[in-house]
Amino acid sequence: MHHARLVGVGNDIQGAIRSYPEAFLARTVIVCEGASEIGLIRGLDYFWVSNGSGSLQSASVAYIDSHGGEPDECFWPAKAFQALGYRVAILQDSDKPASANLVQEFGALGGYYVALRNAKALEDELFTSLPDAAVTALITRALELTEDGKVDAHIKTFGRQVESCEHSIRGDDCGLHRRVSRNSGRGVPDTKGRVVQV
Template sequence: MTTHSPVALRELSGNQLFIVRSEGDRHVVRPAGVADQVQSILRNDPEAFLAKSILVCEGASEIGLARGLDQYGVEDHNHTSFFAYGGAYVNAGGSTPDLCLEKALVLRRLGYNVTAFIDADKEPTPALLATLAAEGVGLLTWRAGRTLEDELFMCMTEAAIDSLLGYAIERIGRDDVAEHIRSKSQGQRTLEDIELEREEQGVYAAATRELLGRAARVKKSGWFKSVSAYQHVGRRIVGPQLQNAEPGFIDVMNRLWAWTHAA
């Protein structure tokens, strides 16, 4: 039997799934296999097996950001969506970059066009990185030591940070945002201090930006840690204000856009 239904795929075991591809003048049949990564994708992101190109993301944050940017391009600039190009997302679960890279490698070996999107606060295993590069898996990541939250608060404009702070307060409440700032600064800074700094100086100091990035990613209580929240960030904040961001951040976003919109 063949299927175009992710509902059917979700019920399968990896040893029941085979991918058929045309290669030159013949067809090749590859068993999906019984690796843990395969079974995890079948349960959580089965539509990936029906796609041509797959963005394997370290966690929900990266998926949300990519989806939001895609939505911004479709709705504001009439671009074709990643889904229309035959794309799909896989959520690696946000644990380690190696897990994300391993899932990307499994899908690549099944014949998919794959790029992995990871944070840079934890070093992936060098041998795994070398294997991915040799087998044609793309890699998107931030500058060394940085997470997505670091990049947002260190690289976006003052107006964008205003919007990020406002959205964080709207999502989780002013008290929790203030507590995260106080905790991550060891009691040296407050939300009110930061708002006053912005009002009086017209900018956020570099140290303030760095603090906000750390506060925004408090473990299990991150300001935007969900697909829907980061989709809003990508659609309403990053997309519309990207052109004025720091060049290194723009470069990563442009490479993400170029890969997800390659016909």
């Protein structure tokens, strides 16, 4: 059975309708801080589907981009969807922490707040946590997608001891390019809506 109801005329609700119309067709909405978090969710979704699981869309989950900026900006679309009865999660890194009162209020209303641990950006967390082969694959892919020398130049800015990124990969010095890459690259929710360090 389907129900139609007035969603409201408040600025937050109307802003969410205009910015994220497709999300209103889902049951669950993941509000991502920015493009990096959207990419992470898309990548996980692709991985799960390619391994035989259903897609997030088939599970009535939408993910939306709150376009980065300040971490508190994630909360306005999240609160708008919460007010309409959606299950809502926020995914953001923690290089700039969100206001504690917003996190607490969101969780008290049943929201899931997922933040990366130890004041890390998503890129920091990936390069810190992934196995060596995955770090090498990420750097190799970055070399393929950018113009010659750009990745090397960026990594050398943070790690002057690296001869070159390509040399580092060929020499299998993954520990070194892991440390350098996480500095240059710039969660799982629990059932209580608390901050979960991933």
